[in-house]
Amino acid sequence: MELESLTLKNYRNYGDLTLEFSDGVNVFLGENAQGKTNLLESIYVLALARSHRTSSDKDLIQWSEKEATISGRVKRAISDTPLSLNFSNKGKKARVNHLEQSKLSQYIGQLNVILFAPEDLELVKGAPSVRRRFIDMEFGQMNPLYLYNTTQYKRILKERNAYLKRLQLKQTTDTVFLDVLSEQLVNVGAQILLARESFLKKLEQAAQPIHAEISDQRETLHLVYNSSVNFDEKDDLAGVTAAFEAALLKQRAREIMMGSTLLGPHRDDLQFIVNDNDVAVFGSQGQQRTTALAVKLAEIDLMQQETGEYPVLLLDDVLSELDANRQTHLLLAIQDKVQTFITAPSLTDVARQLIHTPKVFHVKHGEITLETEN
Ligand SMILES: Nc1ncnc2c1ncn2[C@@H]1O[C@H](COP(=O)(O)OP(=O)(O)OP(=O)(O)O)[C@@H](O)[C@H]1O
Numbered sequence: 001m002e003l004e005s006l007t008l009k010n011y012r013n014y015g016d017l018t019l020e021f022s023d024g025v026n027v028f029l030g031e032n033a034q035g036k037t038n039l040l041e042s043i044y045v046l047a048l049a050r051s052h053r054t055s056s057d058k059d060l061i062q063w064s065e066k067e068a069t070i071s072g073r074v075k076r077a078i079s080d081t082p083l084s085l086n087f088s089n090k091g092k093k094a095r096v097n098h099l100e101q102s103k104l105s106q107y108i109g110q111l112n113v114i115l116f117a118p119e120d121l122e123l124v125k126g127a128p129s130v131r132r133r134f135i136d137m138e139f140g141q142m143n144p145l146y147l148y149n150t151t152q153y154k155r156i157l158k159e160r161n162a163y164l165k166r167l168q169l170k171q172t173t174d175t176v177f178l179d180v181l182s183e184q185l186v187n188v189g190a191q192i193l194l195a196r197e198s199f200l201k202k203l204e205q206a207a208q209p210i211h212a213e214i215s216d217q218r219e220t221l222h223l224v225y226n227s228s229v230n231f232d233e234k235d236d237l238a239g240v241t242a243a244f245e246a247a248l249l250k251q252r253a254r255e256i257m258m259g260s261t262l263l264g265p266h267r268d269d270l271q272f273i274v275n276d277n278d279v280a281v282f283g284s285q286g287q288q289r290t291t292a293l294a295v296k297l298a299e300i301d302l303m304q305q306e307t308g309e310y311p312v313l314l315l316d317d318v319l320s321e322l323d324a325n326r327q328t329h330l331l332l333a334i335q336d337k338v339q340t341f342i343t344a345p346s347l348t349d350v351a352r353q354l355i356h357t358p359k360v361f362h363v364k365h366g367e368i369t370l371e372t373e374n
Pocket residue numbers: 011012013014030031032033034035036037038039059060061062063317343
């Protein structure tokens with residue numbers, strides 16, 4: 001898959017910009033605060049209809065303007081698809097082939113991206129919410145049903161928490177509606193739990209050989225899904241549903257006391273085990289970086305397996321954060337197969353050696369100039 005072109009209108013510090021890209025490596029070079037990350041972010045937003053940097057779409061609109069538009073042409077093996085997203089105070093409008101989509105879950109998945117930013121090096125030791133978000137964003141792009149279920153789950157969870165709060169404050173004593181919400185939560189939640197299990201097994205399989213190679217065959221990586229719902233790995237949907245239902249019932253008094261849903265996919269975590277040790281607790285910073293890199297590279301292969309196309313890779317100022325060995329692994333893994341966008345103040349030595357004929361754009365105060373070869 002490839003993003004052939006991108007047009008921004010009143011997006012962040014870009015008034016009106018159109019760029020045509022290489023199907024290989026595209027590099028955005030510039031000093032700080034010139035608009036490099038804004039460009040990468042716009043590609044991410046075009047793919048996922050939300051930013052990784054802000055939860056408020058309003059931030060994406062250029063100051064003093066009323067609306068912003070991102071559009072792009074995506075080339076796949078069998079089709080060319082125009083995508084566009086418009087943000088205004090009326091909300092966001094997503095179009096595929098110029099047709100407005102009523103559900104974002106129908107829009108997402110047209111352009112698949114994997115973003116690797118310095119914060120991703122925190123994937124291993126950051127808060128559990130970072131890892132849950134990682135699973136949901138990556139898997140959601142590959143599986144529209146999963147994406148739909150996570151949206152439903154959030155909606156039911158919000159409603160259930162609000163009702164638990166009312167019970168806590170004794171504004172009601174009626175638990176029949178809580179039963180209804182619990183059943184809805186369990187039905188959607190069990191599907192999410194099963195899907196996460198199977199996604200993480202595939203991710204582990206793809207990450208293990210990459211991790212072994214980066215660590216010179218000295219280390220073995222395992223991914224463990226730690227669920228707040230005590231279900232068995234071998235359980236089918238009925239089994240997971242029953243386990244979730246029983247666990248919720250057991251916690252009911254505590255949930256009412258706390259006014260909040262205490263278990264479910266929103267409370268789960270992912271653990272990275274290297275040579276039998278939890279790398280978040282016992283791993284060196286180098287081991288944590290190797291793990292994050294292996295998992296990110298594994299995603300590229302997994303997305304190709306699941307969707308039949310390689311995703312587009314976005315590397316936001318990440319090369320200078322990696323040592324030469326890890327940079328080499330990263331750049332060799334993507335060479336000649338993954339369209340890549342890189343932002344950096346300048347290219348590292350390793351990148352200069354390993355990236356053949358990049359298309360280089362210079363970014364200054366929201367203006368872009370294309371570097372021409374002499
Ligand atoms: N909604 C907006 N409207 C106009 N300008 C904006 C908006 N949001 C951010 N900016 C501007 O964009 C610039 C930041 O751009 P960006 O985050 O892409 O920096 P960068 O080139 O990646 O630099 P760094 O390497 O420091 O991250 C800032 O000057 C900021 O004022």
